[in-house]
Amino acid sequence: xxxxxxxxxxxxxxxxxxxxxxxxxxxxxxxxxxxxxxxxxxxxxxxxxxxxxxxxxxxxxxxxxxxxxxxxxxxxxxxxxxxxxxxxxxxxxxxxxxxxxxxxxxxxxxxxxxxxxxxxxxxxxxxxxxxxxxxxxxxxxxxxxxxxxxxxxxxxxxxxxxxxxxxxxxxxxxxxxxxxxxxxxxxxxxxxxxxxxxxxxxxxxxxxxxxxxxxxxxxxxxxxxxxxxxxxxxxxxxxxxxxxxxxxxxxxxxxxxxxxxxxxxxxxxxxxxxxxxxxxxxxxxxxxxxxxxxxxxxxxxxxxxxxxxxxxxxxxxxxxxxxxxxxxxxxxx
Amino acid sequence: xxxxxxxxxxxxxxxxxxxxxxxxxxxxxxxxxxxxxxxxxxxxxxxxxxxxxxxxxxxxxxxxxxxxxxxxxxxxxxxxxxxxxxxxxxxxxxxxxxxxxxxxxxxxxxxxxxxxxxxxxxxxxxxxxxxxxxxxxxxxxxxxxxxxxxxxxxxxxxxxxxxxxxxxxxxxxxxxxxxxxxxxxxxxxxxxxxxxxxxxxxxxxxxxxxxxxxxxxxxxxxxxxxxxxxxxxxxxxxxxxxxxxxxxxxxxxxxxxxxxxxxxxxxxxxxxxxxxxxxxxxxxxxxxxxxxxxxxxxxxxxxxxxxxxxxxxxxxxxxxxxxxxxxxxxxxxxxxxxxxxxxxxxxxxxxxxxxxxxxxxxxxxxxxxxxxxxxxxxxxxxxxxxxxxxxxxxxxxxxxxxxxxxxxxxxxxxxxxxxxxxxxxxxxxxxxxxxxxxxxxxxxxxxxxxxxxxxxxxxxxxxxxxxxxxxxxxxxxxxxxxxxxxxxxxxxxxxxxxxxxxxxxxxxxxxxxxxxxxxxxxxxxxxxxxxxxxxxxxxxxxxxxxxxxxxxxxxxxxxxxxxxxxxxxxxxxxxxxxxxxx
Numbered sequence: 001x002x003x004x005x006x007x008x009x010x011x012x013x014x015x016x017x018x019x020x021x022x023x024x025x026x027x028x029x030x031x032x033x034x035x036x037x038x039x040x041x042x043x044x045x046x047x048x049x050x051x052x053x054x055x056x057x058x059x060x061x062x063x064x065x066x067x068x069x070x071x072x073x074x075x076x077x078x079x080x081x082x083x084x085x086x087x088x089x090x091x092x093x094x095x096x097x098x099x100x101x102x103x104x105x106x107x108x109x110x111x112x113x114x115x116x117x118x119x120x121x122x123x124x125x126x127x128x129x130x131x132x133x134x135x136x137x138x139x140x141x142x143x144x145x146x147x148x149x150x151x152x153x154x155x156x157x158x159x160x161x162x163x164x165x166x167x168x169x170x171x172x173x174x175x176x177x178x179x180x181x182x183x184x185x186x187x188x189x190x191x192x193x194x195x196x197x198x199x200x201x202x203x204x205x206x207x208x209x210x211x212x213x214x215x216x217x218x219x220x221x222x223x224x225x226x227x228x229x230x231x232x233x234x235x236x237x238x239x240x241x242x243x244x245x246x247x248x249x250x251x252x253x254x255x256x257x258x259x260x261x262x263x264x265x266x267x268x269x270x271x272x273x274x275x276x277x278x279x280x281x282x283x284x285x286x287x288x289x290x291x292x293x294x295x296x297x298x299x300x301x302x303x304x305x306x307x308x309x310x311x312x313x314x315x316x317x318x319x320x321x322x323x324x325x326x327x328x329x330x331x332x333x
Numbered sequence: 334x335x336x337x338x339x340x341x342x343x344x345x346x347x348x349x350x351x352x353x354x355x356x357x358x359x360x361x362x363x364x365x366x367x368x369x370x371x372x373x374x375x376x377x378x379x380x381x382x383x384x385x386x387x388x389x390x391x392x393x394x395x396x397x398x399x400x401x402x403x404x405x406x407x408x409x410x411x412x413x414x415x416x417x418x419x420x421x422x423x424x425x426x427x428x429x430x431x432x433x434x435x436x437x438x439x440x441x442x443x444x445x446x447x448x449x450x451x452x453x454x455x456x457x458x459x460x461x462x463x464x465x466x467x468x469x470x471x472x473x474x475x476x477x478x479x480x481x482x483x484x485x486x487x488x489x490x491x492x493x494x495x496x497x498x499x500x501x502x503x504x505x506x507x508x509x510x511x512x513x514x515x516x517x518x519x520x521x522x523x524x525x526x527x528x529x530x531x532x533x534x535x536x537x538x539x540x541x542x543x544x545x546x547x548x549x550x551x552x553x554x555x556x557x558x559x560x561x562x563x564x565x566x567x568x569x570x571x572x573x574x575x576x577x578x579x580x581x582x583x584x585x586x587x588x589x590x591x592x593x594x595x596x597x598x599x600x601x602x603x604x605x606x607x608x609x610x611x612x613x614x615x616x617x618x619x620x621x622x623x624x625x626x627x628x629x630x631x632x633x634x635x636x637x638x639x640x641x642x643x644x645x646x647x648x649x650x651x652x653x654x655x656x657x658x659x660x661x662x663x664x665x666x667x668x669x670x671x672x673x674x675x676x677x678x679x680x681x682x683x684x685x686x687x688x689x690x691x692x693x694x695x696x697x698x699x700x701x702x703x704x705x706x707x708x709x710x711x712x713x714x715x716x717x718x719x720x721x722x723x724x725x726x727x728x729x730x731x732x733x734x735x736x737x738x739x740x741x742x743x744x745x746x747x748x749x750x751x752x753x754x755x756x757x758x759x760x761x762x763x764x765x766x767x768x769x770x771x772x773x774x775x776x777x778x779x780x781x782x783x784x785x786x787x788x789x790x791x792x793x794x795x796x797x798x799x800x801x802x803x804x805x806x807x808x809x810x811x812x813x814x815x816x817x818x819x820x821x822x823x824x825x826x827x828x829x830x831x832x833x834x835x836x837x838x839x840x841x842x843x844x845x846x847x848x849x850x851x852x853x854x855x856x857x858x859x860x861x862x863x864x865x866x867x868x869x870x871x872x873x874x875x876x877x878x879x880x881x882x883x884x885x886x887x888x889x890x891x892x893x894x895x896x897x898x899x900x901x902x903x904x905x906x907x908x909x910x911x912x913x914x915x
Contacts (some may be wrong), residue, residue, distance in 0.1 A: 040834070040835055043494065043495050043824060043830055043835070043837075044832060044835050046833050046834070048494070049835075052507065055486050094562060097401055098401050098402060098566075099407070099562040099563075099566045101567070105585060164620070173625050173628050173629065174624040174625055174628045182621075183621045183622075184617055278617065281616045281617030283584070283586030287586070291399060
């Protein structure tokens with residue numbers, strides 16, 4: 001098990017390097033905007049642009065630019081000789097748009113994104129799993145049909161649209177029925193817990209809607225399949241209560257794929273829920289990425305992509321490890 | 334042109350950024366001449382006049398856009414200017430309702446331009462103090478340092494070389510430390526003298542209203558300016574302020590809070606500074622922010638709402654919306670190469686284009702009307718240029734397109750059925766206005782090939798690079814940096830302004846008569862003569878038919894129910910020092 005984890009961790013590092021290289025090539029070698037020209041301002045001469053390009057290191061070869069970028073981004077000094085490695089603060093560059101260091105921005109924005117993600121996860125699990133179970137157990141009932149129809153609608157509704165509708169109907173400032181705090185009300189949990197909770201309630205529900213629907217449908221189909229297995233019949237034949245059969249035997253088996261999807265979804269959302277953060281003005285990684293893309297701010301795009309990749313590969317690793325706990329048949333060596 | 338909502342919102346942020354090359358700013362409105370204008374906003378019912386207001390309270394401001402640079406040395410964005418002009422004092426600035434006359438701000442009187450136009454002398458007030466922790470009186474040397482740092486690589490100014498590049502001794506490229514510019518002298522603590530390479534003095538005097546002239550204390554900022562980029566920008570709460578407010582809180586993701594500057598002396602300033610505190614939140618969807626503003630009480634929206642909300646507010650909340658002029662949009666016709674070097678073909682295109690229809694897809698007359706020449710409403714010289722009617726050129730006075738006239742010009746031209754390449758932006762609603770242009774051209778038998786790309790690509794790969802420039806750039810726009818014909822006409826239409834990259838003379842017009850007329854106007858110090866000179870230059874440009882001026886744009890401003898927002902007409906955005914709670 002330990003060797004497996006170590007091997008996976010090595011692969012995480014390799015994958016991060018690969019992704020960083022790909023994004024570097026995409027955003028630096030094939031740029032939509034030239035940072036040197038952006039900085040050159042009005043009526044630049046060729047000499048001026050050349051000078052700025054030199055100052056920004058953009059006149060170096062692409063591999064050299066990548067080496068310099070990674071040397072700054074790594075948490076240890078590549079130029080140090082031998083071991084132990086000299087650790088340092090990583091530097092992901094700064095935004096050309098507003099001169100802010102990218103790493104500092106990511107650190108400051110991460111709590112908002114974590115708050116949004118984890119809260120939404122709780123909501124969609126609390127909604128999706130019971131619905132999935134009930135729909136599977138009461139297959140073809142009115143309840144099953146109603147929830148699955150609702151799930152289809154929720155999956156089909158773009159989160160951006162759903163967010164706007166939610167605000168226009170239920171927010172305390174521009175809504176028709178004043179229930180939830182409006183956009184832009186996000187308060188860090190460290191400032192005020194109740195305001196934090198209130199400001200995120202509607203974003204959690206909106207973000208969770210399609211996930212809850214998807215999880216409900218996925219769990220329902222898994223459960224229906226599992227409920228026909230021999231060991232379920234055996235459990236029933238042994239006289240176990242139906243509740244115990246469902247919750248202890250069927251659900252444990254049916255939920256394994258959910259764990260896989262959940263891990264990846266968490267990883268993706270920690271990399272930034274762009275649209276939800278944009279609609280509700282939550283100053284997280286997603287809004288930062290949105291602004292970076294809108295402004296062709298290459299350092300910001302690169303930083304947010306790397307962070308998203310990190311979360312996804314780590315989430316993937318955790319999912320694989322949890323698998324072994326949930327499913328005794330899975331053993332890593 | 335400076336970043337503005339014109340670009341940032343409707344033309345596309347990235348595009349503008351790339352074209353920083355171009356314009357600058359603002360826009361004003363008004364009508365006028367003489368230096369002036371008066372003018373103002375239109376249509377909405379909000380009362381935005383600067384009247385005596387109530388002191389105290391907190392003004393809330395919201396914007397979909399986030400700040401870019403609040404360091405006055407780097408600031409070059411309409412929304413940033415709203416904050417910068419509330420916390421800083423440049424040498425000159427404008428009263429909200431009069432963009433025609435620069436008010437001495439840090440300066441104690443008008444700039445003195447020498448007879449040969451090569452020397453400009455400015456006296457500054459001797460009683461303006463910096464906010465804590467600097468706490469000392471501003472000296473002329475601080476203005477010198479402020480301008481010099483704009484030529485440093487650490488404080489990249491978007492316009493320093495364009496407007497201050499004529500000062501003797503400016504470096505040809507950004508330096509790694511703040512350079513000493515020999516052409517800026519400070520013989521004493523209240524006098525600053527600019528020595529110029531040419532007779533640019535009258536125009537430099539206009540540019541002294543830009544934020545680059547906001548004083549920066551060298552002994553305080555030097556260590557911050559040693560970083561690249563300068564931390565004077567990345568943490569604006571550490572700046573030394575001279576205006577009525579200071580930036581007391583700043584979050585790149587959240588916004589700013591302005592509170593009163595304890596060292597500001599009202600007797601030295603024309604700004605009333607009514608509110609005690611200003612809380613500005615940034616980010617979010619512009620539709621949501623706009624609706625929150627309409628539903629709120631003491632809130633101003635600092636960037637433009639979407640078209641649907643403009644219409645809704647105009648119908649249902651007329652006293653909460655106001656419109657102000659905001660630059661122009663035009664279709665640039667390549668005068669340097671290809672079929673459009675033919676003047677009559679260009680005139681045919683201008684004549685046949687249905688400008689009213691193109692305006693309709695962007696929201697109709699609420700947000701713009703067809704132009705008839707290139708000085709935009711409110712700019713000094715606009716009235717001398719014939720105002721709304723222009724110079725009476727038949728092909729320019731065809732708002733809905735005139736097929737008969739267009740065909741007559743087409744017949745006179747040497748057009749032999751060549752296919753004209755059109756490059757336009759693909760962000761909505763640009764494709765709709767481009768489609769209308771194509772339809773107009775096709776209606777008189779002009780063949781076209783359309784390429785639609787992201788706005789940023791349109792500028793960076795095509796229209797801003799002369800060697801790649803297509804026959805027609807369909808969706809370009811211009812916003813002057815300050816109220817003067819130079820900021821309006823020089824870069825977009827003077828042959829000397831054509832650059833290999835970031836070019837903003839999109840038609841690549843290089844007519845010696847136009848260039849000479851612009852030179853004449855640039856050197857003219859007498860305001861009324863200067864206005865006439867700019868009108869004359871505008872006439873020559875219009876006669877060259879280098880573009881279809883299909884929209885003189887307007888900007889919409891939203892405010893809450895219990896706030897009296899006052900608009901800076903030169904910037905087409907709120908003036909926080911004049912706005913007050915009802």
